[in-house]
Amino acid sequence: MVAFHRAGWAPSTTRRKLSSLRTFYRFLEREEIVPTNPFAGLRGPRLGRRLPSVLGVKEVEALLAAPLAALEATRARHGAVTPAAEYAALRDAAIFETLYSTGCRISEIAALRWGDIRFDQGTTIVEGKGRKQRLCVLGGPACRALQALREQAGLLWSGADADNAPLFLNARGGALTPRSIERQMKKWLTAAALPPDITPHQLRHSFATHLLDAGADLRSVQEMLGHTSLSTT
Structure with missing residues (x-):
């Protein structure tokens, strides 16, 4: 030895x-x-124990802005965009805003329904590991992104804005899977000139790190992440 x-x-x-x-x-x-x-x-x-790498605030901002920036660039070039293209951009922007605002796992946000969102309170109920529920906070940008998405979904598919409908839909109107969310994230990381191997889990840890850097206490962040042990946070 x-x-x-x-x-x-x-x-x-x-x-x-x-x-x-x-x-x-x-x-x-x-x-x-x-x-x-x-x-x-x-x-x-x-x-x-290796600590997970995190994104800087500027990197997160670049990722959050990428889908709508691309949408506006397309609109400027062609004068208009299709409703489906607008929905896809609004959806991906809302996904990133929700991931970063709540610190949720992608499996948790993929399972969300519109009835889980409390726009008046800026919160959502999430079911995590072991079917344990927790209250997550949605910031103003996330709420606005979700409201715009819900309105566009209702224009494209009948019942897509109902309380029992999934938040995030694919091009056929079915629920978006966690794997599809990962693929979309890689696409927008490249568009934002960020490393494409950044994962949704790193965005989750970035959420936690930025909260701690801003003065949040560890116990509160643990509860937000849905961790049962402080050593996991």
């Missing part, structure tokens, strides 16, 4: 090497080539 450390190996590399040696000597012991396995009780170094 000391030799591994002096060689400058990472803890993960040391643990892999140790596992191989332990397995090899277990075989030697079973074949009675060696009397005991010297690595049997030896534990590898603890792996440090």
